[in-house]
Amino acid sequence: MRTSLSATLRRLAAGGGILLAAVTVGSRLEAQEIRDQYHQAPRDTVSQAVYDGWKQFNLNCARCHGEDVLGTTIAPHLIVSLKPQGPINTKEAFLQVVCAGRPAKGMPAWCSLGMDPAIIEKIYAYVKARSDGKMSPGRPARKVQG
Ligand code: HEC
Numbered sequence: 001m002r003t004s005l006s007a008t009l010r011r012l013a014a015g016g017g018i019l020l021a022a023v024t025v026g027s028r029l030e031a032q033e034i035r036d037q038y039h040q041a042p043r044d045t046v047s048q049a050v051y052d053g054w055k056q057f058n059l060n061c062a063r064c065h066g067e068d069v070l071g072t073t074i075a076p077h078l079i080v081s082l083k084p085q086g087p088i089n090t091k092e093a094f095l096q097v098v099c100a101g102r103p104a105k106g107m108p109a110w111c112s113l114g115m116d117p118a119i120i121e122k123i124y125a126y127v128k129a130r131s132d133g134k135m136s137p138g139r140p141a142r143k144v145q146g
Contacts, residue, residue, distance in 0.1 A: 042141035046129070051142045053126030056119050060110070068137035069130045075107070082131035094124045 046054070057069070064075040071077030081088040088094050098120045101109030110120060129135040 040138050042139055043136040044134075044140040045143050046135065046140045047125075047143055048145065049122045050125045050129055050135075051140055052119070053122035053124070054140055057123050057126055060115070061123065064106075069127055070137065078127050079131045082128055086131075091121075091124055091128075094127070095120055098123070 057065075058067070062068075064072060065078050066072045066075075069078050071079065076087075078088070080086055082094070083089065088097060095117065097107070098115075099109070099111040099117065101107045101112075103109055111117065126135075
């Protein structure tokens with residue numbers, strides 16, 4: 001009787017341990033799923049210039065032209081504008097319109113706002129990669145230099 005009771009207790013304790021382990025694994029999986037959902041792993045590895053362009057686009061342009069360059073109702077869809085048949089199908093046209101803007105139409109003049117033309121070129125590299133279908137939406141990873 002005494003041995004069988006302690007054996008039962010041991011079984012219960014072992015069972016509890018397994019249950020606890022299962023709960024821990026379960027919540028760890030759940031946390032991973034939440035992380036994947038809200039912070040997706042980067043899908044593209046890009047040069048430092050394109051990465052900087054992605055960052056600057058999000059800081060300065062996304063509020064009107066859409067996150068991931070996906071467009072909004074208030075400004076042109078730049079993925080479309082930069083296509084070969086689009087109105088901004090050269091790097092020069094892009095640099096020109098972004099630098100000078102179209103203030104009367106709601107597009108800020110970025111050079112007079114103090115944006116360095118080198119930054120505009122980096123933004124171009126990012127938007128062009130999105131327009132050419134070479135980059136997925138979301139945060140890219142940086143290529144390790146050297
Ligand atoms: C306050 C809103 C706003 C912000 C911020 C903004 N834009 Fe614009 N942008 C516009 C609007 C509106 C137009 C369309 C103007 C027109 O009707 O001709 C436009 C036009 C453009 C065009 C020409 C597109 C075409 O098809 O003719 C380019 C390129 C462009 N923006 C790039 C940028 C870049 C790059 C940034 C960030 C540095 C930026 N914009 C920030 C509102 C904005």
